[in-house]
Amino acid sequence: MINSSHPAADSGTAAHAVLRTLPRTGKIDWDGIRAIAAENGADPDETRMLCAMGAKLWNQVAPSFSDALTEVSLEYEIAPGVLLTGHADLIAVSGTSMRVGDWKTGRKDTNHSHQFKGYAAMALLATKDVQEATGTGLWVRDQEIENYTMSRADALAWKDSLVERVIDWDGVYHPGAQCKHCPRSHECEAANALVRRDIAALTDRSLLSRVECEMELMTDAEKVAIFQKADLVADYAARVREAVKKHVERHGDIVADGVRLTLDSQERRELDPLTAWPILEQLEFKDEDLARVMKLKISEIEQVIRERAPKGEKTHAVRKLGELLAASGAVTKTKTTNLKEKRA
Ligand code: SF4
Numbered sequence: 001m002i003n004s005s006h007p008a009a010d011s012g013t014a015a016h017a018v019l020r021t022l023p024r025t026g027k028i029d030w031d032g033i034r035a036i037a038a039e040n041g042a043d044p045d046e047t048r049m050l051c052a053m054g055a056k057l058w059n060q061v062a063p064s065f066s067d068a069l070t071e072v073s074l075e076y077e078i079a080p081g082v083l084l085t086g087h088a089d090l091i092a093v094s095g096t097s098m099r100v101g102d103w104k105t106g107r108k109d110t111n112h113s114h115q116f117k118g119y120a121a122m123a124l125l126a127t128k129d130v131q132e133a134t135g136t137g138l139w140v141r142d143q144e145i146e147n148y149t150m151s152r153a154d155a156l157a158w159k160d161s162l163v164e165r166v167i168d169w170d171g172v173y174h175p176g177a178q179c180k181h182c183p184r185s186h187e188c189e190a191a192n193a194l195v196r197r198d199i200a201a202l203t204d205r206s207l208l209s210r211v212e213c214e215m216e217l218m219t220d221a222e223k224v225a226i227f228q229k230a231d232l233v234a235d236y237a238a239r240v241r242e243a244v245k246k247h248v249e250r251h252g253d254i255v256a257d258g259v260r261l262t263l264d265s266q267e268r269r270e271l272d273p274l275t276a277w278p279i280l281e282q283l284e285f286k287d288e289d290l291a292r293v294m295k296l297k298i299s300e301i302e303q304v305i306r307e308r309a310p311k312g313e314k315t316h317a318v319r320k321l322g323e324l325l326a327a328s329g330a331v332t333k334t335k336t337t338n339l340k341e342k343r344a
Helices: 007-019 032-038 044-065 113-124 151-168 175-179 189-201 206-214 218-253 273-282 287-294 298-308 315-330
Strands: 070-079 082-094 097-104 131-139 144-151 254-256 259-261
Touching: 007 044, 007 273, 032 259, 032 315, 044 082, 044 131, 044 144, 044 175, 044 298, 070 097, 070 113, 070 151, 082 113, 082 287, 097 113, 113 131, 113 144, 113 151, 175 218, 189 206, 189 218, 218 254, 273 287, 298 315
Parallel strands: 097 131
Antiparallel strands: 070 082, 082 097, 131 144, 254 259
């Protein structure tokens, strides 16, 4: 089975549905988000956040997507009997050039360059008068815009390369960083060989000492390669840990060589605020005490404000709340820093 669903994908689907009306109306239907999220089994807060980020990104590209069509089916016969199909989120034509846009709301699988090129090529080759097309990836979470501009000759060259590499494939696998997202990786010999090579490389003590002590002497290409290897191996290690955990959950502890693999559970206590509130009052909790023990969720506060405000004034009410909170100094921001692989 290669099509799976998970909460991030559901939020992405819901955000796509909300963002669909943006080119026509120029605004987000904030009041409709909850229903669309529910229809798609998505988290409403995550969907709302993605829509807000999508609207911000849209402001940067809106002029070049003037009068854009949305949800356009594309198809092109790249070889006799082989139809390439796609679904572009946005297409706008201006004179002899066109722009094809695709919203991207995911966190992972960051290399979609051939999808953007493919959409641009299909849209361009389906016309007679348009001479140039730009495939644009609109990366919502990263607020990034990824462009590939193609002439008709470029589009034909891309199509020929696809025919050569995919349709007339010579049977040689090309494993790489993409394999960690591939649902076939568990049965792919080429990927297994790559992982074996990467594990051997990473467990070589001389490499470890180079990374820990002589990183400055490595080229940037070597640094990227070693990071990708570590990422791939960590991913496989996490899958092994998860499989062992599932086995213990199903069949009980595993004991061998003086070691026991067992489940270690910890209970977390949670308080129901409405039930606990009168007790805290009875115990004479002051404002400062309450502030210490309470955690306010800004997305929930915004939702309460939205529900209370009359129709047509909801967005304004939420904006006003943001202004009041910011002006009062109630908002503090914390920053977390992670090392991440992104498009160069
Ligand atoms: S795991 Fe195998 S089939 Fe999947 S992308 Fe990698 S090389 Fe290709």
